[in-house]
Each structure stands twice: as structure tokens, then as C-alpha cells.
Amino acid sequence: MPKQLNVNVNTMDAVLEFSIETKATGKQLFDLVTRTLGIREVWYFGLMYTDVKGFETWLRYDKKVTEQGVQRDSIASFEFRSKFYPEDVSQLVMEVTLHFFYMQAKDDILNEKIHCSPEASLLLASYALQAEYGPYEKDLHPPGLFAHQRLLPQNVTEQFNLTPEQWEGQIIDWWCKYNNMLRMQAEFEYLKIAQDLDMYGINYFDITNKKGTQLWLGVDAFGLNIYNHDNKISPKISFPWGEIRNVEYHGKKFSIMPEDKNSPDFIFYVRKTKISDLIMQLCVGNHDLYLKRRKVDTMEIQQMKAHAKEEKARKMAERDKLEKEKAARLQLEREREELQDRMRLMEEEIQAAYHAKLEAEHRVQILEERVKIAEEHTHSLTRKKLETEEEIRRVRASAIKSEEEKMVMKNKVIKAKEQAANLLMTSQQTQQERDELMRKLERAKVMEQYNNVVQISNENSVDEDNVTERGAVGGTVGVVVSHDQLSNGEIDSDDIVKQLEKENQDYLEQSRFISQQLSALQTQMHDLRMEEAMGNGTSLEDDDAVKHLPQRDQIHVSLVRQMSHKQTVYDRSKAGSTKSRIAFFEEL
Numbered sequence: 001m002p003k004q005l006n007v008n009v010n011t012m013d014a015v016l017e018f019s020i021e022t023k024a025t026g027k028q029l030f031d032l033v034t035r036t037l038g039i040r041e042v043w044y045f046g047l048m049y050t051d052v053k054g055f056e057t058w059l060r061y062d063k064k065v066t067e068q069g070v071q072r073d074s075i076a077s078f079e080f081r082s083k084f085y086p087e088d089v090s091q092l093v094m095e096v097t098l099h100f101f102y103m104q105a106k107d108d109i110l111n112e113k114i115h116c117s118p119e120a121s122l123l124l125a126s127y128a129l130q131a132e133y134g135p136y137e138k139d140l141h142p143p144g145l146f147a148h149q150r151l152l153p154q155n156v157t158e159q160f161n162l163t164p165e166q167w168e169g170q171i172i173d174w175w176c177k178y179n180n181m182l183r184m185q186a187e188f189e190y191l192k193i194a195q196d197l198d199m200y201g202i203n204y205f206d207i208t209n210k211k212g213t214q215l216w217l218g219v220d221a222f223g224l225n226i227y228n229h230d231n232k233i234s235p236k237i238s239f240p241w242g243e244i245r246n247v248e249y250h251g252k253k254f255s256i257m258p259e260d261k262n263s264p265d266f267i268f269y270v271r272k273t274k275i276s277d278l279i280m281q282l283c284v285g286n287h288d289l290y291l292k293r294r295k296v297d298t299m300e301i302q303q304m305k306a307h308a309k310e311e312k313a314r315k316m317a318e319r320d321k322l323e324k325e326k327a328a329r330l331q332l333e334r335e336r337e338e339l340q341d342r343m344r345l346m347e348e349e350i351q352a353a354y355h356a357k358l359e360a361e362h363r364v365q366i367l368e369e370r371v372k373i374a375e376e377h378t379h380s381l382t383r384k385k386l387e388t389e390e391e392i393r394r395v396r397a398s399a400i401k402s403e404e405e406k407m408v409m410k411n412k413v414i415k416a417k418e419q420a421a422n423l424l425m426t427s428q429q430t431q432q433e434r435d436e437l438m439r440k441l442e443r444a445k446v447m448e449q450y451n452n453v454v455q456i457s458n459e460n461s462v463d464e465d466n467v468t469e470r471g472a473v474g475g476t477v478g479v480v481v482s483h484d485q486l487s488n489g490e491i492d493s494d495d496i497v498k499q500l501e502k503e504n505q506d507y508l509e510q511s512r513f514i515s516q517q518l519s520a521l522q523t524q525m526h527d528l529r530m531e532e533a534m535g536n537g538t539s540l541e542d543d544d545a546v547k548h549l550p551q552r553d554q555i556h557v558s559l560v561r562q563m564s565h566k567q568t569v570y571d572r573s574k575a576g577s578t579k580s581r582i583a584f585f586e587e588l
Contacts, residue, residue, distance in 0.1 A: 001021070004019045004021060005022050005076060007023070007029065007065075007076045009078045010078070011080045012103030012275035013103065014547060016080075018050055018066045022065075022066050023061065024064065025065065026063060026065055027062070028061050029047065029059070029065055030059065033080055039079070039100070040300075041094055041304070043079065043500065044082055044097065045080060045083055045100070046083035048079040048081050049077040049276065051069035051071070052071055055274055057274065058281060059078065065453065081104060083285065085101075085200075085201035087218065087222065087293065088195065089101070093305050094304060095184050098187055099187060101191055102131065105190070105200065106124075106128060109124065109153060110152075112153050112155055112583075114199045115198060115233060116153060118160070121156045122170055124190055124193055125171045126172075126175040127187075129146065129175050130175060130181055130183075131186035131187045135181070136172060136176050136288050146172075151168075151171060155504075180319065184315070186255065199233065202218040202225070204217070204221070204227075206270070208269045209267075209268055210269075210586055211586070214229040215566070216228070216232055217268065217279070219282045222240055222241065223242075223243070224238065224244070225239075230249075230554050236583075237573050237574070237585055238561065239266065239581065241260050244257070244260050244283075247284070247287075251273050251276070252269050253269055254267070254268055255267050257584075259578075262576070262579060262583055263578040263579040300380065321522070346410065464533045469533065474571055
């Protein structure tokens with residue numbers, strides 16, 4: 001049985017485990033991986049590994065895996081990554097290809113291998129959430145769910161004094177706008193933004209020119225770019241693939257032969273021969289793809305495009321169907337919620353009616369008790385009234401009896417008055433007679449005077465008897481008056497009855513119910529410092545603020561101030577003839 005080599009292939013989504021023969025070539029292993037992943041656009045990808053000397057390189061397809069310095073202590077490990085990039089992401093045909101490019105771009109941005117501005121980072125993070133979680137739903141994605149996920153590069157979060165919740169709020173504000181976007185569309189929009197980043201799709205190598213100046217060489221889908229050693233964002237000069245005729249290297253010396261025969265070779269130096277071999281692989285592969293893109297599509301690519309078109313149409317139809325079903329479900333949910341609201345209102349009304357009934361029964365019970373008390377009180381008053389009436393009748397009977405006595409006494413008084421009048425007349429006559437006798441008897445004897453005195457004394461005794469009779473009559477009248485005053489008891493009993501009726505009427509009145517309605521005020525999120533920086537131009541215009549930014553961010557701010565786009569910088573870097581650009585490179 002042939003010897004086996006255990007292999008692990010790490011992708012952005014999973015780890016693939018294989019067991020291959022030790023004599024298997026790199027092509028056989030690569031084909032095994034791409035078939036497993038379902039990738040047909042295989043020319044974009046490669047297997048990267050770290051050899052026994054600690055150098056990162058790409059697996060060659062024409063050699064055996066075991067002959068390429070693979071570490072074989074236990075399990076050989078490889079990284080499945082994008083080796084070459086299209087000139088535009090719209091040239092990617094298959095969805096699975098698009099997905100792998102998206103995953104790698106996202107990883108490079110978050111790990112700061114590709115510089116990304118804060119505003120672009122927020123937008124990319126919102127597309128990433130759409131691609132991974134679908135449309136934003138408030139119930140499924142509550143606040144704080146993504147606050148501690150790694151959605152932004154660290155250099156972006158360190159530039160602003162914002163909490164994770166505030167960053168999350170900014171990202172969700174953009175995410176809410178992508179309701180009907182498919183995962184494939186979100187990944188495509190992500191890559192459209194990512195491909196405009198200055199460092200996207202470029203492989204950098206440390207080189208020197210003939211003068212020994214340290215520079216960066218960037219290899220991408222458009223050609224070769226030369227950067228200052230402190231600036232990987234803005235190239236100084238560029239050489240498109242259309243201007244390059246051939247490339248070759250001898251050890252650490254690398255030569256580029258331009259199409260313009262009047263121009264000298266473009267020569268630079270690297271630190272190791274392996275770096276020259278790696279640059280050669282990337283140059284040949286990118287140049288081949290550059291020429292392939294400018295030819296008519298092969299039958300395989302046409303079939304892939306047709307299949308991708310059908311697949312996209314099928315998914316769009318599924319999305320439309322899903323949207324219709326979702327709309328129908330939402331309509332049913334709204335109707336269900338309306339029914340539930342109505343049922344809740346009915347239950348509340350029933351409950352309120354039940355409580356009202358209990359309250360009414362309680363009030364009736366109280367009123368019955370009060371009516372009972374009032375009836376008892378009425379009976380008591382009636383009894384008292386009867387007693388009072390009986391007393392009044394008794395007093396009236398007594399008063400009638402007193403009236404009769406009064407009449408008798410009155411007759412006596414009249415008789416006494418008549419007698420007194422008679423006595424008075426008699427007294428007057430007697431006085432006259434006395435006066436006459438006094439005149440006649442002035443000179444009478446003492447005996448006659450004594451007789452006159454006795455006669456006067458007898459008259460005075462009669463007057464005292466008359467006065468005593470008048471006092472008795474006055475006492476009788478006083479008694480009659482006191483009985484008349486007792487007859488007023490009937491008026492007091494009527495007032496008591498009226499007061500009781502008024503009190504019962506007050507108990508029967510109902511109180512009013514007053515409801516208060518509260519409205520919830522929603523607090524707005526405070527304006528973030530990043531919005532102030534963008535709106536007021538602080539992050540782009542304040543030189544003191546720019547000095548505190550990382551070097552790449554300072555370069556990016558400088559380009560923004562100059563209104564320079566990636567394509568604009570690239571066009572400017574390849575301006576002039578090939579010969580002049582080579583001369584400029586030599587003078588760097």
C-alpha cells in the first residue's frame with residue numbers, strides 16, 4: 001500500500017482533511033480541493049503554505065507535494081486563498097467564487113492587511129451583516145447582539161471614542177436599508193466597495209533599485225506598481241501588463257522587458273531567490289489572465305455564465321416567492337394581531353363589566369343595608385310620631401279640660417268684677433256718705449268715729465278677697481300658654497323625615513371614572529463623534545488631528561483632500577512613456 005500524507009486545507013469557512021499519496025503532485029491535491037468545494041473558476045485560487053524554513057509560498061502544480069519543502073511532522077497544512085484577482089468583481093461568474101473572494105477580503109480588512117477608511121468600514125460591516133444574517137429584523141436582532149462581534153478593524157475603533165453599542169447602532173442604520181437583498185448581492189456589493197480600496201488585490205514585495213533604495217513592488221491584475229517604502233497606498237509609477245513583453249530573473253535580480261524596444265529593461269533586486277520565484281509565478285499568472293480576459297470567452301466560461309445566469313434567475317424567483325409568502329404571512333400576522341387586539345378589548349370590556357357588576361351588587365347591598373337602617377329609623381320615627389301625636393292629643397284633651405275650667409273661672413272673674421264694680425259703687429256712695437257724715441259728724445263723739453273705722457276695715461277685707469281671686473285666674477292662663485307651646489312637636493318630626501330622605505338620595509349618586517393616558521417618549525441616540533468628524537470635516541481638515549492617526553490613515557486623508565480615487569492615482573502613476581518611468585524608478 002502506497003504511503004499516505006495527511007493534509008489539512010484551511011478555508012475561510014471550514015477545515016478540509018485529506019489523505020493523499022506521498023507521490024501526489026500539487027495539481028492533484030489542488031483538483032481534490034476545488035472539486036470538494038465545488039469551484040470551477042480554479043484559475044483565481046491557489047494553496048499557500050509555510051515551508052520548513054518559515055517562508056510563505058504557493059504550492060506548485062508541476063511538482064510533488066512532498067518535494068516542495070512541506071512540513072510533514074504530523075499533518076501538512078495549507079491555506080486555500082485567492083492567488084489572482086479579476087480586474088473587476090463583475091467578472092466573477094460563479095456564486096461560490098464570489099463567496100470565497102468576499103470571505104478573504106473581509107478577513108484581510110479586519111486584520112488590517114488592507115487599509116480601509118472608517119466610513120467604508122461601516123458600510124462594509126453593514127453588507128457583511130446582510131450577507132451573514134439576512135434582512136434586519138428588530139425582534140431577531142435586538143440591540144447589543146453584535147456590539148461585541150468583530151465587525152470593524154481595530155485601527156478604526158481606536159480613532160473614535162465610541163462605545164461598541166454606538167458602533168453597532170451606526171452599522172444597523174445602514175443594514176436596515178437592505179431588506180430584499182440576497183446574500184450573493186450583499187457579497188457582491190461588499191466586493192465592489194473593497195476593490196476600490198487602495199491595497200486590495202495587491203501582493204507586496206520588498207525590493208531595491210540599482211541605487212539600493214528600499215521600495216515596494218506591488219503585483220496586481222493591472223500590472224506592476226512601485227511604492228515608496230513608507231507608503232503602500234499611493235504608487236509612484238506603474239507598468240501595465242500591456243507594456244510588458246517578458247519577465248525573467250537570475251537569482252536575486254529580476255528583469256522586466258517592456259514592449260517598447262527603445263526602453264531599457266526594468267531591473268530590481270530582492271533579498272532572496274525564492275522571492276524572485278514567487279514574483280515570477282504571480283507575474284506569469286496575472287499576465288495570462290490579463291490576456292485571457294481580452295479574448296473571446298471559452299466554451300467552459302460561456303457554460304458557467306449561462307449556468308450562473310439560470311441560478312441567479314432561480315434564486316431571484318425564489319426570493320420573489322419568499323417575499324410574497326412573507327408579505328402574506330405578515331398580513332396574516334397583522335390580521336391575527338388585530339383579532340387578538342379585538343379579543344383583548346372584548347375581554348377587557350367583559351372584565352370591566354364583571355367588575356362593574358360586582359361593584360353594582362356591592363352598592364346595592366350597601367343601599368339595601370342603608371334602606372333597612374332607614375326603614376328601621378323611619379319605624380322609630382313613626383313610633384315616636386305616634387307617641388308624640390298621642391301626647392299631643394292628651395295635651396289637647398288636657399287643654400280642653402283647662403279651657404272648661406278657664407271658662408268657669410272666667411265666669412267667676414266676671415262675677416267677681418261685677419261684685420267689685422258693685423262694691424266700688426257702694427264704696428263711692430259710702431265715701432260720699434262718709435264725706436257727708438264727716439261734715440255732719442265732725443263734731444261727733446269718739447264712739448261714732450270708732451264705728452266708721454270698723455266699717456272701713458270691713459270694706460278693706462272684701463278688697464283682699466278680690467285680689468286673691470285675680471291671682472288664681474292669672475295662674476290658670478299661664479298653664480294654658482305652656483300647653484300651646486307643646487303643640488309645636490308636629491313640626492319637628494316632619495323636619496327629621498325630610499332630612500332622612502335627603503341622606504338616602506345622596507347615597508344613590510354615582511362617582512365619575514377619570515382615565516389618564518401616558519405617552520412614551522423615545523430617546524434619540526447621541527450624535528456620534530465619527531458623524532461630527534464627517535459632517536464638520538474635523539477628521540479631514542484638522543492637521544493636529546491627522547498627526548495622531550496611523551501612517552496609512554494619514555496617507556488616506558491626504559488622498560481624500562486631493563480628491564484622488566484609486567483609479568485616478570493608478571492612471572497618474574502610469575503617465576508618461578515607459579522609458580521615462582524606468583528612468584524615474586532608477587532615480588528613486
